[in-house]
Amino acid sequence: MHSIITKIIENITPYVINNGVFTTQIPDLEIIRSDCLTQELWTLHKPAVCIVLQGKKRVILGQQIFDYDQSKYLSVSFELPLTGQVIEASKQKPYLCIKLNIDSSALAELVMTTTDGKEVGNTLLPGLQIEQATHEILDPIMRLTSLLNQPEDIEVLAPLIKREIFYRLLSGPVGHHLIAQTLGVGKSKQIAKAIAWIKENANKPFSAEVVAREAHLSSSALYKHFKLITLMSPLQFQKHLRLQEARRLMAFEGLDAATVSNMVGYESPSQFNREYRRTYGAPPKSDVSVLKKVIKMD
Numbered sequence: 001m002h003s004i005i006t007k008i009i010e011n012i013t014p015y016v017i018n019n020g021v022f023t024t025q026i027p028d029l030e031i032i033r034s035d036c037l038t039q040e041l042w043t044l045h046k047p048a049v050c051i052v053l054q055g056k057k058r059v060i061l062g063q064q065i066f067d068y069d070q071s072k073y074l075s076v077s078f079e080l081p082l083t084g085q086v087i088e089a090s091k092q093k094p095y096l097c098i099k100l101n102i103d104s105s106a107l108a109e110l111v112m113t114t115t116d117g118k119e120v121g122n123t124l125l126p127g128l129q130i131e132q133a134t135h136e137i138l139d140p141i142m143r144l145t146s147l148l149n150q151p152e153d154i155e156v157l158a159p160l161i162k163r164e165i166f167y168r169l170l171s172g173p174v175g176h177h178l179i180a181q182t183l184g185v186g187k188s189k190q191i192a193k194a195i196a197w198i199k200e201n202a203n204k205p206f207s208a209e210v211v212a213r214e215a216h217l218s219s220s221a222l223y224k225h226f227k228l229i230t231l232m233s234p235l236q237f238q239k240h241l242r243l244q245e246a247r248r249l250m251a252f253e254g255l256d257a258a259t260v261s262n263m264v265g266y267e268s269p270s271q272f273n274r275e276y277r278r279t280y281g282a283p284p285k286s287d288v289s290v291l292k293k294v295i296k297m298d
Contacts, residue, residue, distance in 0.1 A: 001071060001133075001135065001138065004135070004138045004139060004142050005053055005070065005071065005138065007142050007146075008053055008098070008138070008141060008142050008145050009053050009054065009096060011142070011145035011146050011148055011149065012031050012053075012096065012098070012145055012148065014148075015031060015148060016031050016032075016033040016096070018033070019033055019034045019035060019036070019094075020032075020033065021099075024148060025148065025151050025154055026144065026147060026148065026154055026158050027103070027158070028100055028101040028102075028103055028162070029098070029099070029100055029101075029144065029145075029158075030098075030099040030100075030101070031096070031097070031098060031099070032050075032095070032096070032097040032098075032099060033094050033095065033096055033097075034055070034086045034089050034094060034095040035089055035090060035091045035094035035095070036086075036089055036090075036091075037085075037086055037087060037088075037089060038085055038086040038089075039085065039290075039291065040060070040083045040084070040085045041083065041084050041085065042081070042082070042083050042084075042244040042247060042248070043081075043082055043083075043084065043244075044079055044080070044081050044082075044199070044241065044244065045076050045079065045080050045081075045082045046076070046079055046101060046102075047076055047077050047078065047079070047101070047102040047104075047178070048075075048076055048099055048100060048101045048102055049073055049074070049075045049076075049099075049100050049102070049137075049165070049169060050073060050074040050075075050076075050097055050098070050099045050100075051072075051073040051097065051098045051100075051133055051137070051138070051141060052068055052069055052070055052071070052072055052073070052095075052096070052097050053070060053096040053097065053098065054070060054093055054094065054095060054096040055069065055070070055086060055088045055089040055093065055094065055095030055096065055097075056068070056069040056070075056086070056087050056088030056089075056095070057069070057074075057084060057085070057086055057087065057095065057097065058084070058085045058086075058087045059074060059082050059083070059084050059085075059128070060082065060083040060084075060085075061080060061081075061082055061083075061126075061128050061230070061231050061232070062230070062231040062232035062236065062240075063231075063232075064231050066128065066130050067087070067130075068130045069088065071132060071133045071138075072130055072131065072132055072133060073130070073131055073132075073133045073137065074128065074129070074130055075128070075129050075131065075169060075172065075173070075174045076127065076128050076174075077102075077127045077128075077174040077177040077178050077181070077188075078127035078177065078181075078191070078192060078195055078229060078230065079195055079196075079199065080127060080128060080195075080230060081237065081240040081241055081244055082128075098141060098145070100141075100144075100162070100165065102166065102169075102178070103162065103166075104182070106159065106162060106163060106166065107166055107178060107182055108182045110163055110166055110167060110170070111170070111178070111179050111182040111183060112182075112183075114167065114170065124176075124177075124187055124188065124225060124228050124229055125173055125174070125176070125177070125228075125229075126228065126229060126230075126231055127174065127177060127229045127230060128231075129172070129173045129174050131172060131173065134168075136168050137165065137168050140161050140164045140165045140168070141165065143157075143161050144158060144161045144162065144165070147161075176188065177229070187217075187225045188229070190215045190216055190217055190225070191215065191225055191226055191229050191230075193214060193215045193216075194211050194212075194214065194215040194217075194222060194226060194234065195230070195237070197210075197211055197214045197215070198211060198234060198237055198238050198241065199241060202238055202241040202242055202245070202264070202265065203242065203263065203264050203265035204265060205265070206234070206235050206238050208222065208223070208234060208235070211234055222234060239275060239279075240279075242264040242265055242266070243264075243275065243276055243279050243280070245264050246260045246261065246263075246264045246272070246276065246284070247276075247280070247284075247287070247288070247291070249263065249264075250284060250288040251288050251291045251292055257269060257272065257273065257276075257284040257285060260272075260284075261273075272284075
């Protein structure tokens with residue numbers, strides 16, 4: 001296993017000289033590098049698999065903390081509001097991570113080919129999982145990253161290798177969710193619909209009844225299954241989306257807290273300030289001031 005990881009690092013090193021998130025010539029493949037610890041960064045994480053090759057990462061979903069390091073991978077099967085932070089990295093051994101976004105069209109074709117019309121059950125697990133990267137996952141990742149040095153082969157070979165990786169994911173803990181969403185059946189698909197609706201209407205007043213109706217679930221079933229998959233209630237999910245967007249607008253667009261609070265759907269700046277401080281540990285102005293300094297340093 002160590003030799004495979006070493007080879008993957010050799011494959012990607014020429015393409016990540018500096019810190020940052022780098023797209024590659026291979027569609028849906030990104031490489032992340034950091035030679036220092038980072039502040040907590042927020043994102044609405046799309047379905048993907050992220051494999052740590054070196055260093056250590058912390059991800060927070062709701063109130064739960066997930067740490068993963070070398071040879072482990074994070075799999076996300078729903079759009080989830082995550083906070084991420086590199087917690088182990090150095091100039092000698094920078095944090096290195098491979099991120100492969102899940103291509104929904106390629107996954108759909110694979111699911112239709114491999115499920116053979118079998119019924120998908122309703123056994124649910126959290127939509128975020130940390131797993132040990134096996135040889136079956138790492139070997140195709142090694143071959144995929146090798147194509148970075150053979151760009152003329154990417155168009156033909158990359159789709160085949162990614163198909164192999166997706167096949168392995170379908171056999172893992174999040175496979176059920178991915179299959180159910182692709183086939184449009186089961187509780188996983190219904191919660192995916194609820195997530196999409198909340199995301200689209202995050203700045204509007206929250207109504208559990210409306211979300212439940214959009215997901216074709218009772219209010220009690222929505223709460224139960226939503227919390228099981230996302231590790232938070234539908235209302236908490238909306239609050240996370242609102243606060244993440246507010247933080248982004250203040251840090252990167254230069255907007256003030258009063259303007260932002262109204263834009264993301266808060267009825268009053270005081271309510272916004274309370275929830276912001278509760279989530280990020282400081283009032284908006286202080287938090288964003290520190291965040292801007294970090295951004296400039298990067």
